[in-house]
Amino acid sequence: MTQYLLSVHGSVDDETPTDEVVQQMYADVGRFNDKVREAGKWVFAGGLEPITTATTVDATGERPTVTDGPYSEAKEFLGGFWVIEAADLDEALQWAKEGSAACGGPVEVRPFNPA
C-alpha cells in the first residue's frame, strides 16, 4: 500500500457558489468520505478556510519573518485534501475521480515518499 495525497485546487477566478451548491457539495463529500472509510483507505482529510486567511512564515533567513497572505502569488490555491491508502496509482486515480465529482473541483494525485 502506498499513501497518496489527493489535493483539491481552487482559483481566485472561480465564481462563489450558491448556498444550494455548497450544501450539495458537503453532502456529496460526506458520502464520499464515508465510502473511503468503509473501504479502509482513509488516512486523513480536511477542507481549508479561504486563501485570505493564510499567513506565511519564513525562518530560512537570519530572523524568521511572518507575512500576511499565501506563499505563492499564483491564482490557484490548495482548497482541501485527502490522504488515502491505495494499492497502486490506478486505485488512487479511481478514488480521485469520485472525489473530484463529489467536491466539484479538479484533484491532483501524488504519492507520498515512503521513507
Next chain:
Amino acid sequence: MGSEDTSPVLGADAVATVVRAEYGRVVAGLIRRFGDIQLAEDALGEAIVIALERWPRDGVPPNPAGWLTTTASRKALDHLRRERVRDEKYAEAAMLTDDTPPEPTGPVKDDRLRLIFTCCHPALAEPARVALTLRLLGGLTVAEIASAFLVPETTMAQRITRAKAKIATARIPYRVPGPDDVADRLDAVLAVLYLVHNEGYLSRGGESADREDLALEAIRLTRALRSLAGDIGSPPEVDGLLALMLLSQARRPARIDDAGRLVTLDEQDRARWDTGLIDEGHALVRECLRRGAPGPYQIQAAIQAVHTDARDVSLTDWGQVVALYDQLLRLRPSPVVALNRAVALAELDGPQVALAVVDELELTAYAPWHATRADLLRRLGRDDDAGRAYAAAIATTPNPAERAWLASRRDRLGHGWGEGPGTP
C-alpha cells in the same frame, strides 16, 4: 547452452535482429518477475552484450528468448545480491526463481500485454508513452528513438528516465486494466501505435522520406497486440488499425521512387504495390464491416481499401471515398480530415467545389493544406496563385522529400501536366 545444439552461425546484424525481435517479451517477463523496469532493462542489456559477442561466433541458441531470459535473470539476481539495500526484493525474486525457458504462449503473452498498458498509461504524457513503447516493447535504443523524433539524445534519455521513475514512485500498475477501463485504455495504446506508424510513414526530418523501420515496428506491435487481445476480446478498432497500417505499407514500394522522391497516389505504379499485404488488409476490412461497429481506424482502413481496390486511379470509387470521409468527420471532426475529404471531393465534383471547401479550413500552418490548394488552383488554370501556394507549402514542411516533390510540381506549372489529387 552448448554450441552443439545451436543453429547456424549468423552475422552480427542478424543477431541484432533476433535480439530486437525478442526484446519486448523478454523484458516484459523480467519486469513481471523483478517488479522493476530499470533492473530488468539493465540485466537484459548485459545479457545482450554477451549474446552479441557469443552468438556470431557460436551460433544462436535454439530458444533465444529463453537464453536471454535465463542470462538476464542471473544478472538481475547478481545485482540484487550486490545491492543489499534491496534485500526484500531479492527474497521475493529468489522465491520466484524459475530457470525453465518461457513458453511461446500463455503468461509470456500476458506479460507483453501488461507492459504495453503500463507504457501507454494516461498518467504519462503522450510523447513519453510513445518513447517507452518503442524502448521497452520495440527494443529500440534511446539514440534511435531520439533520432526518429528529432530530439537530442539527452532529452529523449531524460524523458524515458522520468517516465520510468514515475511508474516506479507513483506505482503505475503492471497489469491489464479491468473491464470498466479497458476500452479507454486500449484507445490510448492504439493512439501510440498510430503515432509510431505515422512517424514511420512520413518522417518529420532526416534525409529520407520515411522511416520504414518505425512503420514496420508499429505493424509488428499492432500484430502482437491483436494476438494478445484474445484475452480481453479483440476489439474491431485493433483490426482496423492493423488494416490501415498494412494497406499503407503495401503502397510503399510505389510511394517512393528510386531517387527517394515521393510519388503521389495518382502517379504510383500500382503494379509495384504489395498484393500480399493488400489481400491481408482487405480481409481485415471485410471482417470489420461484418462486425458492424465502425470506429476511426476502421473507417480510415476502409478508405485505404477503396484506393487499393482500384487497379488504375481512374477506376477509384470516389463517391465511396467521400462517403467514408463524411462518416469519419461525424465521428472525429477535424480540419485535417475535412481537407482529405476535399481532395476526394475534387475528383467527384471538380476542383472549384473542392477549393471552396479547402479555403474555409483554418490550416495555414499545415503543408498539405497549401499543397492541396496549389494543386486545385493549378487544375483551375490559376498558375500564379498555384505557384504562390506551392511556395507556402515548401516553406511549411520540414520533410526534405516532400519539399523536393513540391518544388518539382511548382516547376511543372504551365506545362500542361496530368490531372490528379495533389497530396502524396
